[in-house]
Amino acid sequence: MALKKKKQPKALSAGRPPVFQRPKSITRKATKALINKHHLLEKRKQQALSKGDATQVAAIDAEIEALGGLESYQEASLQGQRQDRGGDSSSVLMQWLQSSLSAHKEASGRPLKMLEVGALSTQNVCSQSGHFDIVRIDLNSQGEGILQQDFMERPLPKDDSELFDIISLSLVLNFVPDPKGRGEMLRRTTEFLRTPGRYLDSPSLTTNFPSLFLVLPAPCVTNSRYLDEDRLTDIMTSLGYVKVETKTTQRLVYYLWRKEATGKVSGKRFSKKEIRAGSTRNNFAVVLG
Structure with a gap:
């Protein structure tokens, strides 16, 4: 009986999360x-x-x-996002942008506007860099500084003051369950970015801005039946993006896509088409059109 009494509190606590603090x-x-x-x-x-x-x-x-x-x-x-688990994905973005942002700060000092979709923290590397004025949104806000909002329902910009220099979609697109929804999300990003070529006050920005920072689990691109690097590039090109940077690790794939001055949405359709066969492939896909 004594043994059972000792086990009861442990069994109870194991059945639900702690009330006053999260697991470490x-x-x-x-x-x-x-x-x-x-x-x-x-x-x-x-x-x-x-x-x-x-x-x-x-x-x-x-x-x-x-x-x-x-x-x-x-x-x-x-x-x-912990450092021992691979760290904050925005650190990769800052490595790519540091030189152009530093030059811009010396020339202008004007912070760039970032829309961070699926924001989980206000303390990531981008937030602490001092280079960005950040609007953070998430379906389920984790605290002050993060607006509870669905990107797909965010009102479209009414004027230039509501446009952004960069949008971050870090581990967001893969959470959209429908391939058509993923395509629509990518298409919608183009409507929130500034018109290319408007960086005359700071030429150092023209290489990287306006842009989309996209992070996905690596298998979404490296081991999918319906999506590979070439097809993703074709989809993004059809939306008016050009690939500026890319990095692939065992877990993640990172991209920086610049919205081109001459880029226009082509209207080209991308269906769910098998590219690679194999029983070990996953079914991640992006449908556009």
Whole structure:
């Protein structure tokens, strides 16, 4: 009996998260498994929604809530930003932009405007650099300084004052469950960026701005049946983007895409077309058109 009484508090606490503080850490393996599970459930939910299966949607919603909802996904993502887990993805962006931003600061001093979609923190490298005036949005705000907003429902800019020099989509596109939704998200970014060629006061910016910083799990590009580097480049080119920088690690792929002065949305269609066969491939896709 004494042994059972000792185990009861442990069993109770293990069944729900602490009230006053979050767990300090979860393992890399558990982090990856949790994120993957969320992505799978969101994909299944989208399929159920397309079929009009309300019962299945409710069941999947219950599974998502059992995992801790969007909060648990964000917690896992924050764990992934720790330095011992690969670090803050914006550090890569700052490495790419540092020289042009420094030259701009000396010439003008005007901070550039950034829209950070899916923001989890106000303390990342970009935020602390002093080079950006940042608008941060997320579906589920994690605190002050982050506006709770869906990028796909954000009002379109009314004038130049509401446009941005750069948009950050770091580990956001892969959370969109529908391939068409991913294509629409990429297309929509072009409507929030400044018109290219408006950096006459600071020529050092013309190489990198206006731009889109895109980060995806590496397998979305390196091991997908429906998307590879060439196809992603074709999609982005059709939207008026040109690739400026890229970096691939074991876990992630990073891109900096500049919106071109002569670039126009071509209207070219990109369907869900198999590019690479194989039973070990994933089904990540971007559909545009």
